[in-house]
Amino acid sequence: MEKRYLLAPGPTPVSPRALLNMAEPIIHHRGPEFSNILSEIREGLKYLFQTKNEVLIFSSTGTGAMEGAVTNMLSKGDKALVVNGGKFGERWGDICKAYGVETVLIDVTWGEAADPNIIKKTLDSDSSIKAVLTQACETSTGVGHPIKEIADIVKDKENTILIVDAISAMGAIDLPVDKWKLDVVVAGSQKAMMLPPGIAFASVSDKAWRFAEDSNLPKYYFNFKKELNSINKNQTAYTSAVSLLIGLAESLKQIKSEGLENIYKRHERLAKATRAAIKGLGLQLYAPKSPSNAITAILAPNGINGSDVVKVMREKYKVTIAGGQSQAKGKIFRIAHMGYIDQFDIITAISALEMTLNELGYHVELGKGAKTALEVLNG
């Protein structure tokens, strides 16, 4: 029998109801019925992002909206501070480079979080830095960067905005966009928003819209002002990804119904159980000091390749988790607990991991990790 479990950091499982809604016959994206759906979606996105501003919608994956954040906010030759502590921090740097934005890289050891003091010092010493680019959750390392602390530094700087890649954080971790004054927050459909990949989002603060006025970088498909004009009319500038947006309407309903506070507590509880189970098995966390509640990165035990853990779990136990990327390849494996994931998914993943480790020659007592997780979950 082929029964599969998905605990990868995107795509993540989609609820059966959203899947079925997306399987309904296609409707036209310029008609009144779809306009009503987009109107609901706008409200749902404002709730999720905790913002009064419009959240822009793009037919693309998250990277497209990241590119848009750079090209719509900055100008050629502008300087941006990049928190460079993983594959997605690197991506911010690559996007800047592609568009002629100068970067000041704050190199952070993989597995560690950015130090707000260094960011403050750098910004204080160079007033020409126009933007701080960071991840809320650096998916490649499982680290949660201190977004509130960084935001507190940036919010007082009139000439600097904070751009946050929250692709794997939005819906998993509390990120009150307006309260914390996060200027641009990018998200994607296929993580804690519980949808297939293919739509991306960006919230834009009033301060950021002023930056958009001055931006001279070239852009066409990812044009924030054009999308703002369209979303105000319950449309997207180009053809809407109709089926995915119909799924989004459903997932936003589920998010509203569970409630943000409960959602963040659930992610925290699942993350704590996962971390406890891992430690209970004698393994080490890759990001012990500042783990994100969206994903747990684990150091492969001595002599075992992290990629083999992933492979055996997938092939023998039908449980899909993720390996390490770039410099962490082979060294770590990652269990995501974001989105449509509950406590028994964690027990499943830990149970499969226990069997896998034994198979790979790293002896663990079967049931020990699961027991530790259950104790946290039941606590």
Add this chain to the structure above:
Amino acid sequence: MEKRYLLAPGPTPVSPRALLNMAEPIIHHRGPEFSNILSEIREGLKYLFQTKNEVLIFSSTGTGAMEGAVTNMLSKGDKALVVNGGKFGERWGDICKAYGVETVLIDVTWGEAADPNIIKKTLDSDSSIKAVLTQACETSTGVGHPIKEIADIVKDKENTILIVDAISAMGAIDLPVDKWKLDVVVAGSQKAMMLPPGIAFASVSDKAWRFAEDSNLPKYYFNFKKELNSINKNQTAYTSAVSLLIGLAESLKQIKSEGLENIYKRHERLAKATRAAIKGLGLQLYAPKSPSNAITAILAPNGINGSDVVKVMREKYKVTIAGGQSQAKGKIFRIAHMGYIDQFDIITAISALEMTLNELGYHVELGKGAKTALEVLNG
């Protein structure tokens, strides 16, 4: 009862099997199972595009791949000839403008096709023109531009490539990419490819890849070389739109099974029946001389607003067609017959149109258009 019919030029209906396949639980985009699906998709796309080269896949709507065609082939200050005969011709011009590409606009009256002689004369008199940008089917006017004739002119020019927006043509009209030497051909999922909106495509000729080597326009998300490297490994550079690609695998299977020749004949037959019915009702085609087989644009009769035709058809008869855009707004309405559409969809649309016209005060003999269509379909 609410039974609806969709004959708009994108999104178009999706087959029940593709809808159901897309409703299967999400799988991971970096695993071997998805890799196998992408391998099938690559073959299916080569068959559909009639090319030996790889067809690149983007998570975006068609406009994104149009932008990519410009930013990956051209450089700042390059000159491009744009066939400017509708809303999508205008879009080529707008994209060029956004990226600092100089345009030579060949203005074509809406409803008419580009004159290859003018294109030849223009290219002959200005050897610095690096690209010709055109639509295969200008969706806004229902015109089919003479792609083979244009390609015959461009193919002999070593320093010029032909970039074709085939978003509403691919899968409806014969466009043998390699045989005709079409350098870049852009397509989208939500037209004759019978899928929801959200994925776009671009084929790239060897000649075009040489242009890509020299291109210095900024790009990141729509990076053709990066996507080529990825697709050669059965991946996409960024997260794949998993559910849409699973639908694509199914629709490409259906395309292969029907066969390209039969598909083009079907579209021709449906288009001829639609045009005959329209003329039988005493109405006029908007593009009488070079109508595309993908869509029929119809002049609203005197005294009747084309948008009202669309509205009554949708609200009273649940049949969705499209109105006119920009300068054609109110003047025309458009019946699309691309993709998952058969003869009875045409009879439905014509029947609904007959009732609608009578309701709007333009008297037509009920059944006359349907009869004319049937005669063509049965012929």
